[in-house]
Amino acid sequence: EAGVTQFPSHSVIEKGQTVTLRCDPISGHDNLYWYRRVMGKEIKFLLHFVKESKQDESGMPNNRFLAERTGGTYSTLKVQPAELEDSGVYFCASSQADRGTEQYFGPGTRLTVT
Amino acid sequence: AQSVAQPEDQVNVAEGNPLTVKCTYSVSGNPYLFWYVQYPNRGLQFLLKYITGDNLVKGSYGFEAEFNKSQTSFHLKKPSALVSDSALYFCAVNPWETGANNLFFGTGTRLTVIP
Known part of the structure; x- marks a missing residue:
């Protein structure tokens, strides 16, 4: 069974540019989560999809971040325009059910904004 | 506010010795508790979880964790460390009673097992 995949693995962009991160969850997992880890700090929740619907987007930092999940399959996270403080590692996770079940994480996308 | 504390940024232990990685939390209600491990250039891998029942939970790779409700702690343990445990x-906690499905994480502890 393929795990959660994320693309790209690394991205270096200049302040003001746009970047789109992609996540492919494990097949059949209705729940998809985005998290972010800024250097040395805790991993913070961004948002949660159930199928194609946003269940909880309370962790999204501001309106420069836009997440979508087309047809309830893969998800994209767009940052536009990127700021320096957006740098970090963005993790995607998926799970079959919601609370109480473990989430399976992708390898992350390291975003550097210069 | 929900928070998870891992008081040690770094833990060093000799191979073959027991290891403990500490975790305490300040979360509403009776959360679900998790441990994950991250190896270099890999995603987080699930190790174990506590939902209910026995306070000692066994997980992958010989790890176990002890839930202590009065101390709001969930320390990770292993009786005999391997070099390959370095990671x-x-x-992480899930305060499910608040309606949240997401995880709140600590800042992480780097474990180094010395040969």
């Missing part, structure tokens, strides 16, 4: 360990 970054994250404690």
Whole structure:
């Protein structure tokens, strides 16, 4: 069974540019989560999809971040325009059910904004 | 506010010795508790979880964790450390009673097992 995949693995962009991160969850997992880890700090929740619907987007930092999940399959996270403080590692996770079940994480996308 | 504390950024232990990675939490209600491990250039891997029942939970790779409700702690343990256990360990909680499905993480503890 393929795990959660994320693309790209690394991205270096200049302040003001746009970047789109992609996540492919494990097949059949209705729940998809985005998290972010800024250097040395805790991993913070961004948002949660159930199928194609946003269940909880309370962790999204501001309106420069836009997440979508087309047809309830893969998800994209767009940052536009990127700021320096957006740098970090963005993790995607998926799970079959919601609370109480473990989430399976992708390898992350390291975003550097210069 | 929900928070998870991993008081040690770094833990060093000799191979063959027991190891403990500490985690305490300040979360509403009776959360679900998790440990994840991250190896270099890999995603977080699930190790174990506590939902209910026995306070000692056994997980992957010989790890176990002890839930202590009065101390709001969930320390990760292993009786005999291996060099291959060297990695970054994250404690996480899910305060499900608040309606949240997401995880709140600690800042991580880097474990180094010395041969």
